Amino acid sequence: MKFIHMADVHLGVQPDKGKRWSEAREQEIKETFVKVIEDAEANQVDLLLIAGDLFHMPPSDGMLRDVDYMLSKLTNTKTVIIAGNHDYMKPDSPMANYRFSSKTICLSADKISNVYMKDLNTCVTGFSYSSKENEDDIINHIKPAKPGAFNILLVHGGDAKHCPFNKKTLRETNFDYVALGHIHKPEVIKENQVIMCGALEPIDHTDTGARGYIYGEVYDGIVKTQFVPVAKRSYLNLLINIKPDHSPAMILDLVDRQIRNLGEQNIYRILVKGHNHNRDVFDFTSLTEKYNIYEVVTEDSQDDYDINQIYQENQDNLIGKFVNQLSDNYYNDEVYKKAVHYGLDVLLNQI
Ligand SMILES: [Mn+2]
Known part of the structure; x- marks a missing residue:
């Protein structure tokens, strides 16, 4: 049977x-x-x-x-x-x-x-x-x-x-x-x-x-x-992890290449994750016009820094001193907050 x-x-x-x-x-x-x-x-x-x-x-x-x-x-x-x-x-x-x-x-x-x-x-x-x-x-x-x-x-x-x-x-x-x-x-x-x-x-x-x-x-x-x-198409999540040396053009090329590899008929959600070090703006319009892109979700993890933990772990070095100097105003002044993030982007990536 x-x-x-x-x-x-x-x-x-x-x-x-x-x-x-x-x-x-x-x-x-x-x-x-x-x-x-x-x-x-x-x-x-x-x-x-x-x-x-x-x-x-x-x-x-x-x-x-x-x-x-x-x-x-x-x-x-x-x-x-x-x-x-x-x-x-x-x-x-x-x-x-x-x-x-x-x-x-x-x-x-x-x-x-x-x-x-x-x-x-x-x-x-x-x-x-x-x-x-x-x-x-x-x-x-x-x-x-x-x-x-x-x-x-x-x-x-x-x-x-x-x-x-x-x-x-x-x-x-x-x-x-x-x-x-x-x-x-x-x-x-x-x-x-x-x-x-x-x-x-x-x-x-x-x-x-x-x-x-x-x-x-x-x-x-x-x-x-x-x-x-037998399905004619699949829904796929494309996870893009931004690295410090990525530029917007590189990211767009990477997504373009991945979609061509995985199949242009498929329907994609693009999930851009990781720390956007250079504060780049990603414009996916050209790809959205070309492929089936359901949505682009950008999740910048710039607020992921745990200031207290970073300070505890770095009390004896330059990072700890840097955080300590700016930490008083970290939570109540956006400019200080940004300064700490920019500074940490540089300092943490050099280790
Ligand atoms: Mn049912």
Whole structure:
């Protein structure tokens, strides 16, 4: 039995509203979803598991018809979906009443149910959300429904307000595979058995790193899984540490080079850290026009000097004498404060 496990596709989301890549991202998320369906077809996968938040909001009939049409291209694959906290399913919602023409089953809301596929001797147990939150620790208590079959648990959750679970309990599960969704960062909780697959595409700048889906194969009850990165872009944090001999032009060149190395398609946060010795002004406008830069965060550590500690450690030398002479007015006069910082920049860097 071959399966694909994905989650948190968030169809319909427009990430980073107002940024120039925002609309392209909405489209890319759809394209990547289609890519997974193509992969499933190419590999003649038996089962496609979608562990919640396929849609960014409760889907309309039109959105469901679109997805149903895409899934109907699968000749060999059955799809099992649950609704998550974003695409939750109220009893009167289009999703609760939709009849799929593809081989797709959406598990019902709130009450645990299961679907047994005789040809695959596989049973999927799980439930959909009917509202934005579900604080039950239900996951810790669900048991496999079909002894002798390959039992899969399909669940959306993992924080206090969304089906909290205990990782230790999950590691001792009697399910043969636990397909988790909700947390956008992928995590293998137990190798080949309990996996948070992560979002299919990153949705915001906190979703750093590679994203994709889990591909699994089961032979004689033994599961082997692998992460398949398919996201078209990543969010990356670029940490730039300023050194005393850096100039603004050098820093800009360095960032430019790093972005070209890491991929111009990616979306960057530039974090400029360290002590800005020369009080340089960094203007990233030229790079912001050229690349996808979410934001530039400059954190000058010029106030990091601990004057008391520096004095204690340097009482016998020039640094201690210097601090001592100017310390009386350090906290109440900005000019003195600056003078001490400029002086320490020079003195401390000579040691
Ligand atoms: Mn979610």
